[in-house]
Amino acid sequence: MLRQALCVTVPLTLALLLGACGDGAPTEQPIRPAMVVQPQRAGELVDSYPGEVRARFEPQLAFRIGGKVSQRLVDVGDQVKKDQPLAELDPRDVRLQLEATRAQVAAAQANLQLAKAERDRYKKLLERNLVSRSQYDNAENTYRAGEARLNQIRAEFSVADNQAGYAVLRAPQDGVIAERQIEVGQVVGAGQTVFTLAADGEREVLINLPEQAFERFKVGQAVEVSLWSQPDQRFAGRIREMSPAADAQSRTFAARVSFTEGKVPAELGQSARVFIAHEGNVPLAVPLSALSAEQGKPYVWVVDPQTSTLKRTSVRVGPYGEKMVPVLEGLTADDWVVAAGAQVLREGQQVRPVDRDNRLINFAAKE
Template identity: 80%
Template sequence: MFRPALSLVLPLSLITVLAACGNGEPVAPSIRPAMVVQPQPAAEMMDTYPGEVRARLEPELAFRIGGKVTKRLVEVGQQVKKDQRLAELDPQDVRLQLEATRAQVAAAEANLHLVRAERDRYKKLLDRQLVSRSQYDNAENLYRSGAARLKQIKAEFDVANNQAGYAVLRASQDGVIARRMVEVGQVVAAGQSVFTLAADGEREVSISLPEQAFERFKVGQAVTVELWSQPDQRFPGRIREMSPAADPQSRTFAARVAFTQGEVPAELGQSARVFIAHNGEAPLAVPLSALTAEQGRPYVWVVDPQTSTLKRTPVRIGAYGEKLVPVLEGLQAGDWVVAAGVQVLREGQQVRPVDRDNRAVKLAAKE
């Protein structure tokens, strides 16, 4: 008798619980996180060359006279200012030469004073017809010769004075000492490189191009640069210059790549990789996990940066790589693509974009 009653009580109690849960208010759908990435140039369709960040201007600093180095005032890696003293030569010889020239200037001035007085005296005598014209002309010629001699000696004095100043090597502009080639006590010749200065300003990447593919490259060609310190970010650049002759040892052609973006956090000596497309512009690539298909038609989920909702975007793809797949059509470089769990997503679904470390991502298209 109690069993039928108990069987009626249990459904009624379950209905009561369900009714209490469903109070008629709609339940807000939960916003699930979605790992997003932006398409990158397909490395499989590009040549990669290792390089080093260098200054665009790297003048070789040298003394303009020869001599023995007595002081070295800077070290490699030290920041220097324009006209800062870098090294000094033994100044004894140039100072002696300066003093000798100064004495010659004094002698020439005394001689000029003498011949001037002699000329003036002969002029007065000529006016009174006490000397011949030839005697006066001779005095005039001696005066002109003395004036020319003084001018010559003064020029030699200026040269000797400059030579004395050349015993001090100064920085030609602001920059960093990138290389040092002398030590104190070493005797250097005029023009022998003493320091290499990496001038402040633009930074470039120095690379070497193989001779078997040299004809595929040209000045002005667009490239992308990746710094080892920032492996997840690439910077646009172009080939600024190419050496017309191969290095005799490595048989490669030196080239310089300039950044075309305004501010690039590249420091001197950093390692970098330069990516150059085989034929024109390289296609974009997305992770394999971002790609799915329906009825043989591949597509990806693109996140709307304004509403964080999903949109199914058909794409045309190339040959699969080890980790990436090239996207030939359908995506832009500034799109944000869901990179994982794409099989359980639906059109118009709102998501919370995160990166691979589960940190929130502020969606914004690339400039």
């Protein structure tokens, strides 16, 4: 009897307990506090890019003929003057070619004199009807061919004479040797760059612009330049030129910034920083901690002032700052944004909005 009672009582008790658990009302989740802020004006949004002071004109110097370098007369950093010798090639080959061409000129002159004497003799014989007209014409043609050959050889001699002078590389203008790419004994080809000359005169700043923001910049755009030697002073400038193609390795676009003020104390190779302000309206900004992202798309949590519930709002942002990030699209100045803990929130969640001092915010009083 006891065993039968237990078999009936235990299942009934379990059923009652389970029924009691199933019939109970669900427990409500506590309303969490959430620190909220309103977007603030970002102020003037400015990007900065590091750069290097360069000469506006930087011709790459090369020999006009090929050969073996016999002398290197300057090095990087040397100040040079116009027509100053910079390097020399072994002149033996060009001198031999010059002498060979000179000998060809002498031979052509001798042949021309012989052809002229033959033509004059045939002319006298023709006047006495001792030779035919065709024989005289042959002598005349031989003379003219000799004259043309002499002119050709003289032109070749001028070329050889010029090439003998090309064995010495000279500075095309005053400046500083910015780069050297040869050593004594090296064999170089015609047109191969051996020096880069930083010409005296205007100075510019070379910077690299990022690929994703390249469309925001244009030639003639106003900028400010800060030099490493004078970090507290900014000089006015403008973008003078922009490369139409990205660098194959860095994927950035080279740009040159010229100074628009008077004389600027900028030295070659000096470090600089270029500040470029964004054009258009001043955007809003929110704290970095308010921003989250999913699949590369940024969003923030906006609090509904009527129900204190959360709504996920997609935004388009600008370059990140140290503490704030500009929001270009998606928010208004009247929105309330959760400033922290965005990763643990969910759509439609009800929160208790508080400020940074943990004081409850009354949205009705704020309107």
